[in-house]
């Protein structure tokens with residue numbers, strides 16, 4: 001639905017007021033591999049959406065962490081990169097971003113095979129509970145380039161993939177799908193891939209993507225999306241049908257964009 005003229009005027013004003021400065025924008029784009037395959041028009045869209053993100057989402061620093069322009073812009077730019085072809089409304093499930101300076105400890109309850117619940121603590125780089133804020137550790141969320149030796153990761157993409165998933169009303173790895181994708185291919189393909197990964201993990205075989213994806217279907221989706229944007233060749237090799245569905249969902253093919261002849265944008 002198209003916003004009315006007053007709303008559009010207000011949004012345009014917010015974007016002007018919170019525009020990311022040239023030097024900071026260039027630093028974010030240069031420091032992260034997320035933007036490599038985007039052309040100039042797509043990068044400009046991300047920059048505009050990020051300004052709106054900074055204007056409309058609330059940022060809080062946890063444990064005294066100081067939220068400055070760099071923190072706001074870097075998180076906003078990476079979150080908006082995820083949905084650059086879907087539109088700003090795709091971030092509607094996130095209203096608040098809480099940022100710790102570094103990894104934070106969360107209490108966890110785990111039920112064992114005998115039904116006994118164990119309480120423990122886990123250090124996290126990010127968290128996105130249903131209906132809650134996106135929580136990030138800044139030292140993991142800083143724009144950066146992935147080392148080839150490891151599974152590529154991006155905690156901002158991962159947590160905002162959960163928020164995209166949540167738009168359907170459930171955190172279950174089934175986000176709202178565009179017209180033409182509601183034909184049953186998504187649940188069938190994702191369930192089969194998730195079962196395959198769980199089976200590999202159970203049999204101690206080397207998984208094609210980070211085995212954290214075997215935690216549950218929502219984590220499978222978030223890790224698949226993270227890998228789609230940060231190491232598309234890995235996902236395309238490991239789970240080609242999942243990769244193909246994500247190209248439809250996100251309306252882009254990161255593998256294509258990484259081929260040398262394209263990706264000419266430099267704004």
Ligand SMILES: [Zn+2]
Nearest residue numbers: 158162219222
């Ligand atoms: Zn997750």
